[in-house]
Amino acid sequence: MEKILIIGGNAAGLTAASRARRLDPRLNITVLEKSPYISYSTCGIPYYFAGMTTADELVSYTPESFERERGIKVHNHTCVNEIVPSRKRVFATRTDTGEHAEFSYERLLIATGVKPKLPDIPGTDLRNVFTIIDLQDAIRIKEARQPQVLPGIDRDMAQIIEYEVQRFGVRLSVGSRVLALVGSDGHVTGVKAASGLGIEPADMVLLDTGVVPNVDLAREAGIQTGVTGAISVNSHMETNVPGIFAAGNCAETYCSIRQRPILHYIGTVAAKQGRIAGENIAARRTKFLGAIGTTVLKVFDLAVARTGLSSEQAAADSIPVVSARIEALDRAAYYPTARKIWVKLIANRESRRLVGAQVVGYGEASKRIDVAATAITAGMRVDDLAQVDLAYSPPYGNLWDPLLVAAQAVLRKMSMW
């Protein structure tokens, strides 16, 4: 009964564990997770802050239910300190009790995710200054918040109202470098910015200045990282050390457009890598086909979606492109719910293949970005995209889908249409 050890208990790690278990029930699989929580939706944290869901609802499995249903042992509160490939051993500390623990493996998956990149300014250690990487951070931040607006109604309802109120009240200061966070009695009280006229008062500060792959353990174990700073893996999610795999946000992702390793910090890619890692851990030689940076987010009512390369990314890789942006309605103009969207398509000027797309708007944007992502993945030329037989009915789309109109606009720019 082969021993499989997995460091990291979220998208990549647990998907790999489940997949390997399904493919080979004889494997002895153990997951080590430093936080109290496993198997939760990181992407759901904003909706937890907004009171639209609870922390419990974000969690799919507890360590106990995961072990019971999947037959996979999970040690939470377990922080790994060292991997020793020569002895196939992992050394850890229990964060709740301080005990030391040691685990052996025949195959090891590293799925340690990311850690916060802190700005090099004073004050980041003050109380109520937070970073946010995981559910534990989210719960700490939520607990530090002021009670609520409208004390006459329940807190979980008031938070939805706060969320709506913020739509019209958020102040945005771009290009303003923060010099320091200032405090009193160890508690943050303000922010000093280069452009400001003094200190901007603040009861709470959330630092979101990027993340870096969490690769210290891997590096110390002699596992190679790439130029991106993340762990180098092949298409089977194998590292340079035999029997050691890496997946998720700590591992590099292959970009099928640029044909080189890149970084993607996103759950969809982590889960896909985890699935492939799990299959290969179970000796099924499947390959990860790479990712192209497809994301969508909700900024108040506005959907912001993108896939593939931006014009800037294409320029950085010396890929010659033609792009066009159009404005359109997301469904028939006379249909009551028609809303505005903007579509930008970017195509390789030489191969004529689609290499990137961006859709922003109040209407259905993720629909269009997924079509573009599929076209990019398939290596589709913009000439062909312009004629794809897309669905139309007034409540759902347009006779000429905005994507087709944008493809025609790119073709016009290519002076061939």
Add this chain to the structure above:
Amino acid sequence: MEKILIIGGNAAGLTAASRARRLDPRLNITVLEKSPYISYSTCGIPYYFAGMTTADELVSYTPESFERERGIKVHNHTCVNEIVPSRKRVFATRTDTGEHAEFSYERLLIATGVKPKLPDIPGTDLRNVFTIIDLQDAIRIKEARQPQVLPGIDRDMAQIIEYEVQRFGVRLSVGSRVLALVGSDGHVTGVKAASGLGIEPADMVLLDTGVVPNVDLAREAGIQTGVTGAISVNSHMETNVPGIFAAGNCAETYCSIRQRPILHYIGTVAAKQGRIAGENIAARRTKFLGAIGTTVLKVFDLAVARTGLSSEQAAADSIPVVSARIEALDRAAYYPTARKIWVKLIANRESRRLVGAQVVGYGEASKRIDVAATAITAGMRVDDLAQVDLAYSPPYGNLWDPLLVAAQAVLRKMSMW
């Protein structure tokens, strides 16, 4: 100044006219349309019946505004009786005045759409028995309807209520063959069905028993029709008679999956064919790449979308397939607007390429069908579809999009995953 004549003033005909005009401003283009209306959304007619839009809002251009903005002469109320290719002449009658008219051409586009296929039963000529093909039919039907429910509120509001009320009150009788429509004083009063216990009373009957391509004119002019009954065209939308083109619902469509001509009665395909016809009329040798039968419709709250081949269609063409159906939520389970959808994917068992997809549900279905349509068009294998980097954010989708889950289910059935 070459003379271009176009018979038919809706999706295919006007798209062709506009496209040819844009590509070659010197062309002398004339459109002949038998009804009073041109350039309207046929797909919007249900929303016109529901009081959600007006007939005027469905019309993009009047003959006058189209002529003024595009420099293309439109004769509406003009019914073509005969095409004489040997003399390059078209003979017509003005339906409003009864006058005869004659038009010459150097290139001719036939875009005559469809006509109703009537059931062979008595009573179809009674008053208040309608067929519906165009906006004129729709206006006649709407004018024949009973005033409204709730006379205390405005008619346009009451119709929206009627629409909602019907959600819960529509009776459906499938497999019941209608033997006759019966009437009194020439007005329809009931329906006699083979399965019924007598005559089902009816104040109004809408016959929707299919359409056939409107090809009488073309056939009499010696233009070939195919086994489908529609006009045969090549990828440039040319008929067998030099200088005569056909586009839209009267013309055959090339199916890129089955690699043979088929029929599609849908505006999206008509518009694409019209665009290609217009380009070729203007001597730009572009090609129509075909269509795959992508449609979406709204049945009360339920979205019903399909693309490519159904299992039955694949069997009829002896294409060996594997299919799988899954049930899923269209976005994160904890997100308040998450709704259920069912996804079925059909793949060729030998080539492993996706050949068909069906999505039905209360959530976002047309998004998934468009992704499938793009994958089918690109010849994507279901193995590759299972890994496409689709967008995810809790308000818009799932970590594993239902399409990816369905692709995995197909792969499991193929015993390879």
